[in-house]
Structure formats: structure tokens, C-alpha cells
Amino acid sequence: MTEGLSSRRYRGLPPEARQADRQHRLRSAGLELFSSVGYLKSSVPEICRRAGLSTRQFYAEFSSREALLIDLYSRFQAQARGAVRTAFADAEDRTSRGLIIAALSAYIDALSDDPRVARIVLVETVGVSPAVDAARAEVLDRWLIVVDEQIEGMTGGRSAGAPTGPAPSAAWAAMAALAGAVHGLVQEIALGDGGVDRDTALAVATPIIDVLLVTAGADDDAADA
Secondary structure: OHHHHHHHHHOOOOHHHHHHHHHHHHHHHHHHHHHHOOHHHOOHHHHHHHHOOOHHHHHHHOOOHHHHHHHHHHHHHHHHHHHHHHHHHHOOOOOHHHHHHHHHHHHHHHHHOOHHHHHHHHHHOOOOOHHHHHHHHHHHHHHHHHHHHHHHHHHOOOOOOOOOOOOOOHHHHHHHHHHHHHHHHHHHHHHOOOOOOHHHHHHHHHHHHHHHHHHHHHHHHHHHO
């Protein structure tokens, strides 16, 4: 039955459009299922039922349920990075405080506008498997690069730079800790009980982030002295 419905839906569409449609439907079904019943309680047959596709069609697009989760997580984080980069570029207040508020606001909005997205990014990908952990580590590295791109202009000092030895620099470690703190803050706003709102979070977090970034820049300067 599903195959027949799918065939009628695809009639007259070029192969690229068919594939894009299948991927969109599977991603939409995965987002809905993972964010409601949870990733660990979901299954490929149920994703396919919600998408109106067969398991054969699922495996033509994704190698596993885990691969779909990683795909969603990586896409949502890429969208958030794009929003933050745009916020940095468009900020009218070019002081470090102004840039921090613009970037943090963009990140909060990117993840909290849709609670389903927030749940995928902040909850359902935590502690799932080594492969998902590796995807999360790669995303963290990409976020650190985004911060590193801006740190010189925000602090008036040098960029923290990527780690070059067996252990990361103190500045790079500080930024990693900062990323974790921001992650927790957004989780409280997006999925908490309403005790922390956006304005309160910005007011509390901005001066702390400012100090950490200045410290990171100063630490890197001292290392080169």
C-alpha cells in the first residue's frame, strides 16, 4: 500500500526531486518521532509509517536510524552556526558586549523557536552511541572555530587558535567550557520550566562570556610572549 501511494506521488517527478522529497519526509518523521517518544524508543518501521515510505526507501537514503539522528543534529547545528555568523556580521553594536548579545540571542532563537529541534540537539543525542558522540565532538570543534573567528575583534587581542600540541591551550579549553555553559543555558530556556527567560539569560551570561573571552585572548598573548 505504501509503495503504491509513493509511486503515485512521484509520478512525473525527476529522480532528484523524488530523492529530495523522500529525504524531507524521512527527516520530518524523524524529527517528530525522536522529539516525542524519544530516539531510543523509536524504530525505522515507525519512521517509515509516519513518512508514508517503505523501509527499502528509508535505507536508500540513510544507513540506519542512528544516521538519521546524526543527520538531523548536524543540520540543526549548522543552521544555528549560520544564524550566529549572520548575527556577528549584522550587529550594529561592535563592542564585545554587543557582539556577544547578538550572537547568543541568535543561538538561543535558533534552538528555542522549535522545542522539537531543541530536544534533538540538547537531549536525544546525549549518551546515545560512540558514533553520535563523535558527531557531537565534531560539531563542538566547528563551534570553537566560529568563536575563534571572532575573538580577536571581540577582545582586542589575539585569536585563541586551534590546539597544536598533545593538550589544547588554556584559551581553547576555556572556549570549550564556555560552549558547554551556553549549551546548558539554552537547554534551560528551551526545555526548562520557564524559570529562566531569554532576557534574564542574556543579562547573566553576557558579562561572564565577556570575561572568559578576554581571558582567552590574554592567555594566548602570554603564551607567545
